[in-house]
Amino acid sequence: MAQISLQNLRKIYPNGFEAVQPTNFDIADGEFVVLVGPSGCGKSTLLRMVAGLEDITEGSLSINGRQVNNVDPADRDIAMVFQNYALYPHMTVRKNIGYGLKNRKTAPAEIEAKVQEAAKMLNLVEYLDRKPSQLSGGQRQRVAMGRAVVRDPALFLFDEPLSNLDAKLRHQMRIEIKSLQRRLGVTSIYVTHDQVEAMTMADRIIVLNGGQIEQIGTPAEIYHAPASTFVASFMGAPPMNLVEGRLDTGQVMIGDGIALGNAEGTGPVTVGIRPEDVELNDQGSLMFTVDLVEELGAHRLLHGRLAGQPFTVHVGKEVVVGAGDAAVNIKPDSIRLFDVETGAAR
């Protein structure tokens, strides 16, 4: 169990590239934090600094109040699950899982007991004597999990552990990892670029962009009150609709004087509307032109234009629509406003 604290943590690679700008956040004991962001935004770099695999350029990293900037990875009481699992190819599953314990001077009988326990938890018992090359991707993933779980560390670190699995297995492992973490109560940092993983697994999400934190918040906060247009368009599938509008006489306007709701201020503004906050309604005051219907089984996505700007609407499977014009309503209080220049929420 552990609390983690990052103070002005910064990473500049030897080539001068600043991969992580000074970053601050705290993680509470037992919390599951997901770092999410597009490729190259510095997620892995940040995680690897916490693991001790990458030098910290500036700032301070503490685990349970102890500064660990210069502590060896093996002495930080962490366990990490890598994207490609990083299993030892020449060791059996049993040895892979037990290797970390062996080097921590655990008695052989105790190692065996703990390996058995971990294997049982992860359904690996019958594979203990196999080499990693004789396992499927999903089984390897479990071994990597076993290697982390067996040591009962203060902190789990995951770097996109599910990205090499097929969609079905990914879904299943997502639930398993989450429930395992719940059960063990180990503080965790989980890196992913998949916003669905982030939404479903996290207690708290940290959205990174270009080496900078865009927003920290619970999945609900991130989804309903994105701090910037970046977060708005990154989180959610399909993403939030962002349309050009303006503030005029206490109203939010788009297109040729279509009022969407009330808001103070004047001048141009970016208007954000979640696709599911729009309903088709014959009495609707807005005209939405449907160009394309995307059939997804449980629901449909209608891609088209609202006031001449690209727009997507999410409707239930019972709503039958074809291409053409449809009257829509926007749910009250569902409109988000962002600054046109900075993209920050207003």
Added chain:
Amino acid sequence: MKRAGFTTRWLPILLLLPQLLIIAVFFYWPAVHAVQSSFFLQDPFGFGSSFVGLDNYRDLAGSGEYIKIARFTLLFTVLVTFFSLGLALLLAVKADNVIRGARSYRTLLMWVYAVAPPVAGFIGLLMFNQSWGPLTEMARAIGWDFKLGVNFNDTATAMVIVSVWKQVPVNFIFFLSGLQSIPKSVREAALIDNRSAVGRFWDVTFPLLAPTGFFLLIINITYALFDTFGIIDTLVKGEPGNNPMTLVYKVYVDGFRGNDLGGSSAQSVVLMVLVLALTVFQFRLIERRIHYT
């Protein structure tokens, strides 16, 4: 795997022919010849030969000198192989850790690779020159009166040193690429699992290098047994006298200096059997173990 096939039968044979011809002319034909002449006693003046059966082999087994040279060859092979592999591994591990200027270190270390054995031997001669060789002077500084070509042990030492020096770069290249083919994340996982660098080396790096190491072991044994001929010949300046020599060099000395073609052929047959055994051993082990993925 997809098998690509030729449409005509003659094309593959035609393409293989030059290689087969070279092997036949330079390997099978002399080999058959050697086996044949090992059963004959040649007249020293080349006037004729008489069939003597296994006499040549019996002579070999009974010859104290031959046994002595065989023992020396064994020791020489063990030393050259051990030090070539050990030093190369050490250098490769160090070079692998270097991040800055890695390329230039590697290039410098690989240069010796391009030196031909007799040239290596010649450089050895210079280094061990009796009056001004730097290595001789170094030996003298620690009270060792080094006499290349005169003292048996000193000459043997020089042979081992030069042979190792010549072979280290080859091993280095293989070990380095072996090290670099170990996934970075596997090493990082070990970094988290084991705080001891030495422990990580023996538990993770070394076993993962085993396929490379085993391949190199065979290559190095073969090198020490056969390819050191040029070095030895240069170091003893073609005058074996009482100097140490290996079995291959003895084949040459007996056959071409002593004109004992029969005895020399018997010796080559013994060496051929040795190579065959090594090859079988290699294939067996490669098939059985050391495949991880």
